[in-house]
Amino acid sequence: MDTPTHGQTGLTGAEAVAEALRAAGVARIFGVPGGGSSLDLIAAAKVRGLPFVLARQETAAVIMAATTAELSGRPGAVLVTRGPGVGNAANGMAHAALDRAPVLLLADAFTEAERAYANHQYFDHAGMLAPVTKSAAQVTAPSGAAGAITATLLRQAMAPPRAPVLLELSGIATRGTSAPVPQTGQATDGAAPDPAALAAARRMVTEARRPVLVAGLEATDPAACAALRRLVEALGCPALVTYKAKGVMPDAHLLFAGVFTGGAAEAPVMAEADLILLAGADPVEFIPQPWRYAAPILDLGTAPRPLHYRAPAVALYGPLAPALEALAEGAARSTWAVEAIAAHRAAWRARLANAPGGNHGLSPQRVVEMAQEACRRAGADPRVAVDAGAHMFPATTFWQAERPGDLLISNGLATMGFALPAGIAAALHDPRRGALALTGDGGLLMALGELATAAALGVKLTAVVFNDASLSLIDIKKDRRDLPDGALGWPEADFAGVMRALGGLGLRARDEAGYAAALDQALSATGPALVDVAVDPGSYPAQIRALRG
Numbered sequence: 001m002d003t004p005t006h007g008q009t010g011l012t013g014a015e016a017v018a019e020a021l022r023a024a025g026v027a028r029i030f031g032v033p034g035g036g037s038s039l040d041l042i043a044a045a046k047v048r049g050l051p052f053v054l055a056r057q058e059t060a061a062v063i064m065a066a067t068t069a070e071l072s073g074r075p076g077a078v079l080v081t082r083g084p085g086v087g088n089a090a091n092g093m094a095h096a097a098l099d100r101a102p103v104l105l106l107a108d109a110f111t112e113a114e115r116a117y118a119n120h121q122y123f124d125h126a127g128m129l130a131p132v133t134k135s136a137a138q139v140t141a142p143s144g145a146a147g148a149i150t151a152t153l154l155r156q157a158m159a160p161p162r163a164p165v166l167l168e169l170s171g172i173a174t175r176g177t178s179a180p181v182p183q184t185g186q187a188t189d190g191a192a193p194d195p196a197a198l199a200a201a202r203r204m205v206t207e208a209r210r211p212v213l214v215a216g217l218e219a220t221d222p223a224a225c226a227a228l229r230r231l232v233e234a235l236g237c238p239a240l241v242t243y244k245a246k247g248v249m250p251d252a253h254l255l256f257a258g259v260f261t262g263g264a265a266e267a268p269v270m271a272e273a274d275l276i277l278l279a280g281a282d283p284v285e286f287i288p289q290p291w292r293y294a295a296p297i298l299d300l301g302t303a304p305r306p307l308h309y310r311a312p313a314v315a316l317y318g319p320l321a322p323a324l325e326a327l328a329e330g331a332a333r334s335t336w337a338v339e340a341i342a343a344h345r346a347a348w349r350a351r352l353a354n355a356p357g358g359n360h361g362l363s364p365q366r367v368v369e370m371a372q373e374a375c376r377r378a379g380a381d382p383r384v385a386v387d388a389g390a391h392m393f394p395a396t397t398f399w400q401a402e403r404p405g406d407l408l409i410s411n412g413l414a415t416m417g418f419a420l421p422a423g424i425a426a427a428l429h430d431p432r433r434g435a436l437a438l439t440g441d442g443g444l445l446m447a448l449g450e451l452a453t454a455a456a457l458g459v460k461l462t463a464v465v466f467n468d469a470s471l472s473l474i475d476i477k478k479d480r481r482d483l484p485d486g487a488l489g490w491p492e493a494d495f496a497g498v499m500r501a502l503g504g505l506g507l508r509a510r511d512e513a514g515y516a517a518a519l520d521q522a523l524s525a526t527g528p529a530l531v532d533v534a535v536d537p538g539s540y541p542a543q544i545r546a547l548r549g
């Protein structure tokens with residue numbers, strides 16, 4: 001066991017790292033510890049009032065940290081053991097990379113002395129994670145620079161485009177000579193936009209008669225969101241949101257025109273544009289289909305994009321809020337009529353509607369709508385976390401968001417197993433609002449252990465499982481292929497029973513009346529609850545055709 005070396009001044013490496021995390025505004029550390037440095041770090045963090053949240057699996061822990069980062073605007077932190085801990089965290093890190101979340105992964109590592117002989121559990125952590133990390137560093141004993149190294153990594157993670165970073169720790173119980181903890185600067189908000197690019201952008205906006213704005217993940221920043229709404233209202237133009245920007249323009253807003261994925265469902269309104277204004281929309285948010293529109297693009301973003309679907313005519317990169325504010329100032333009204341925008345919105349919703357449920361279960365659309373109706377009845381205002389799968393289409397279309405962060409999703413990576421850990425993190429972040437996790441049964445099975453995490457924490461979380469005993473999104477794509485039995489599905493599982501066994505409230509619903517009653521009961525519970533609801537997947541194929549073309 002590492003023991004602190006006394007007789008030297010300054011902090012231990014673990015203390016210096018914990019101080020740097022706290023100075024950067026990290027809210028809590030998630031993870032699954034190993035026996036080495038991660039234990040030192042948990043203890044040092046505890047003394048500094050920084051709680052540790054034990055997850056059941058490392059990728060879930062990274063998703064929790066990434067979600068906390070998205071919601072707080074501060075870096076997320078997660079600690080894992082060396083070897084398998086890092087391996088298990090890799091998919092979470094890929095999520096953080098492609099969903100632009102500033103997460104610091106703190107991984108136990110071998111000391112220099114151990115590296116001379118150790119093979120067991122050793123692989124090159126930084127090499128394995130290189131494609132999904134912006135930077136990586138090590139703290140090895142004894143190091144007086146642990147605080148500074150941590151602060152530098154956190155700054156890099158927060159610098160646009162935000163990204164995960166890796167810090168390998170060994171021997172951090174040792175006291176360094178001195179370890180001053182520098183203040184971690186927040187992302188440089190507020191810098192004025194480049195005058196030439198701004199002038200070009202202004203000209204484009206002024207000359208456009210029918211602009212359409214697409215808000216993306218970078219516009220969830222509160223100042224950017226406020227400025228974006230001012231710009232849209234000044235232009236009186238349709239505004240669409242990506243999945244991650246749900247709520248940047250509220251679904252109930254007169255100028256809200258739908259969700260933009262780059263697919264077919266939103267094409268009619270986009271096709272009428274004479275200017276497409278991408279506002280903080282990262283190309284990672286669009287589905288891999290060729291760009292459909294001829295209108296020139298004005299690209300506003302926090303940082304240049306390495307790859308575009310279509311090269312923008314004008315680009316303005318830097319802090320988003322000042323750029324949007326500068327464009328809103330003096331922006332003239334477009335020729336769009338609100339009635340035309342309302343017609344587009346209604347037609348978009350109609351195209352994506354699910355058919356009524358059948359013998360197999362409820363309409364997926366009704367599962368979403370009824371969940372929101374039940375929240376209103378209960379006076380509840382939970383954030384909603386959505387998993388990857390066919391159920392995400394009704395969830396992202398029919399869940400009505402009002403503010404950024406109302407809907408959480410893995411979109412850049414689109415990983416299954418997201419909704420449950422994200423919901424837990426959202427409920428910890430804001431216990432008053434709590435969270436709903438909307439998940440397919442396949443996605444839930446990938447993160448099932450986190451039901452135990454939710455139960456142990458007692459968080460206000462309701463998981464709604466769209467139970468169709470299959471990987472429906474993949475089933476839709478099988479076409480005429482003759483697949484063996486069991487390739488895309490399984491015997492129906494009793495998730496309510498699983499939830500009860502793990503210490504939460506578990507309920508099962510097989511019709512609308514039963515579902516409404518189960519939701520009421522779940523939403524009035526003080527701790528976590530799970531509603532296992534049978535859904536009829538029959539209308540997914542038509543929905544995905546309407547969505548993607």
Ligand SMILES: Cc1ncc(C[n+]2csc(CCOP(=O)(O)OP(=O)(O)O)c2C)c(N)n1
Pocket residue numbers: 387388389390391392414415416417439440441442443444466468470471472473474
């Ligand atoms: C980790 C991971 N593995 C595989 C996939 C590919 N994939 C996307 S959706 C899906 C099926 C999801 O099934 P389920 O969770 O039951 O939701 P449903 O489609 O039935 O709504 C699969 C396998 C993925 N996105 N993420």
